[in-house]
Amino acid sequence: MEYGLIGEKLGHSYSKEIHESLADYTYEIHPVSKEDFNDFMSKHEFKSINVTIPYKKDVIPYLDELDENAKAIGAVNTIVNKNGKLYGHNTDFSGFMYMLKKHNIKIEGKKCVVLGDGGASKAVVAVLKKMGAKEVIIVDIIKTDSAITYDECFAKHTDAEFIANTSPVGMFPKCDASPVDLTKFPKCEAVADVIYNPLETKLVAQAKELGMTGVNGLEMLVAQALYAVEFFLEKKLDEAEIDKVYKKIYTDKLAEQEK
Helix, strand or coil: CCEEEEECCCCCCCHHHHHHHHCCCCEEEEECCHHHHHHHHHHCCCCEEEECCCCCCCCHHHCCEECHHHHHHCCCCEEEEECCEEEEECCHHHHHHHHHHHCCCCCCCCEEEEECCCHHHHHHHHHHHHCCCCEEEEECCCCCCCCECHHHHHHHCCCCCEEEECCCCCCCCCCCCCCCCHHHCCCCCEEEECCCCCCCCHHHHHHHHCCCEEECCHHHHHHHHHHHHHHHHCCCCCCHHHHHHHHHHHHHHHHHHHC
16 A cells, blocks of 8 residues: 555545545555554565554654654654655644644633544643633543543533533444533534534534534544645645545535435
């Protein structure tokens, strides 16, 4: 494999279409089981890869160098193999920031709740802090040093003004699920979900029904892919390509869903 995506379950991925729309190479979707992960990373028989759930943190010990974003976040979604040395980057950071700015979602001075405490969560939290959030609360199923429980969130933090979902709740094929009921957050102004399949999660649909800004993860996915391609090929791309590819993928997937 020269270019591609690794993760455990990748049946829902749109990354092949996106990368092959942005660059002139073949991009492979390459599921890697937990049993095969060490062997795959030790051999590193690839030019450049993207990394998704559940390996964004697990890849780090195999890397020779991390960029500043990846170091600060503690998660990697882009790896470039240069002469046998592996360099780790995190383009989720730039992709999420692109999505917020595109939809004019203001973070400065706001109380923010982030659902989920995995690799994507780390990037989202870093963006929110960079954009001047007043407070960032991380919520997960199990209480940890970095995250509170959902029960504690509902008891103490229903005054959140922005909510980001980085948990897998609501992802295809379990599209009827939603991580929270937004009616419990009367001050919430905007919701961003990093899930991109389905094209509109139940959470985002409810946000729109309640008059909030609601954004699904497809634009973030396309944006982070473009920034990953820049690392893969060591050249700058036109950011206008993000919106062009996003609209194409959105239209194609919508047509598939309506069949």
